[in-house]
Amino acid sequence: MENAHALLELAGTLARQAGHAIMGVRAQGFSVTHKPDASPVTVADTIAEALITEGLLPTGIPIVAEEAAADGICPEPAPLFWLVDPLDGTKEFAKGRDEFCVCIGLVRGDTPLLGVLYLPVTGELFGGLVPERAAWKETSTGRHPISTRPAPPEGLHVLDSRSHAKPEALAKMLGGTKVAETRPMGSAMKFARVAEGAYDLAPRPGPTMEWDTAAGQAVLEAAGGRVTTLDGAPMRYGKPGYLNAGFIGWGR
Template sequence: MNDVDLLELAASLAEAAGREILAVRAGGFTVDHKEDHSPVTLADMRAERVIVAGLRAAVPEIPVIAEEEVAAGRLTEPGARFWLVDPLDGTREFAAGRDEFAVCVGLVVEGRVVLGAVGAPAQGAVYGGIVGAGAWRQDATGRRPIAARLPPEEGITVYASRHYADDPLLAEYLARYKVAHLTNIGSALKFCRLAEGVADFYPRLGRTMEWDTAAPQAVLEAAGGRVVTMDERPLRYGKAGFENPHFLCFGAG
């Protein structure tokens, strides 16, 4: 499979996982907690099974690192190429009845994301991108290319995490920018809003894992944006423990 084929595979599995998530939501569910106290539901588990099985069947030579498998103690050696899967990014939002959750399937090569698909099940949409080749959004109206925008003169639109909305560190950091609008939402959809030119900046000053960010970083970078650490270095993958440092996401420019 070439990169286009791999992206189509990731996107189709993100959509299939999204259908599982919506079915669980319609039928009712309970919320459990993992050892790190983060929430998990039947939707996380069912979505991950669909994605992992599909990837391993289609491209068995590419290792799969999936959030719930890691949480259960199943550790897979990444290799030079590997998938990173977050079957339900924004479980807290999902559990609270909000629509700000996503499905993330990203491919890493030599420490850098190269492509990814981000499903937005509640919106009936999926975003996809190959770094260096462009990004798109697909929904009921079809598929269209998307691109990050240059910051408008009146000030930037910032998307930030809902769960860090009252963090004084965020307010202190944003004070250096001319901010016209600030919106707080959960999940990887923040990256996608930058990728489709709706917002300009997403600072992440809290904890994330590599499976949270690989796919949406690919979409944003494919759309002309960039994701860097606080010292302006590219956000890389395959780190020990799969934990990210703080990072910054920018639109075009």
């Protein structure tokens, strides 16, 4: 796609804007309400999604966004469509933790084409263009390429879900794999940490939604990793209801 780089840059700009808005809400204070599925939502979610959606509309590409979908506004999958989670890790955000991020992914066919993850607390922006296997991390020092790492000799460093941890399921998934460390972490920022080579594995035994994973999968796969279902099959997008089963984010 000729304009993939431009779309990636647009997504990055919008993710930053949304992240700044989220931090503004955090500084002012906020209340937490709950959607019909009992998941939490804050004004930060809605403000961030509005900013992102407004910025993506000129692309003419259909947008599937978490809060709009919760309100029943959810287009059918298209050959090319955006998947947006304006504030992934709302539970952690609501509890005052720093483990949340902005996720914007673009899906072509049934696989992620590109994506960005923005971590508002640290100001880190991660981007990835899957066909070119090009991933980067941008901070105040500039933009630098990132890649996954080979498994360390001491064993894998694993990122488990903080809010949805299932120790028995995780142990079964890992089997006899040599593990040096298991650390809990919230939100899709786990994809970023594996993509930059700080960790090796990010498993999730339970279900998620496609907007939770598309951007992170793009970044991780562009950095040399991969994301599969629990049985090792490729993660596909545009499924009924945009529902994922469990997944594993793999380093190199």
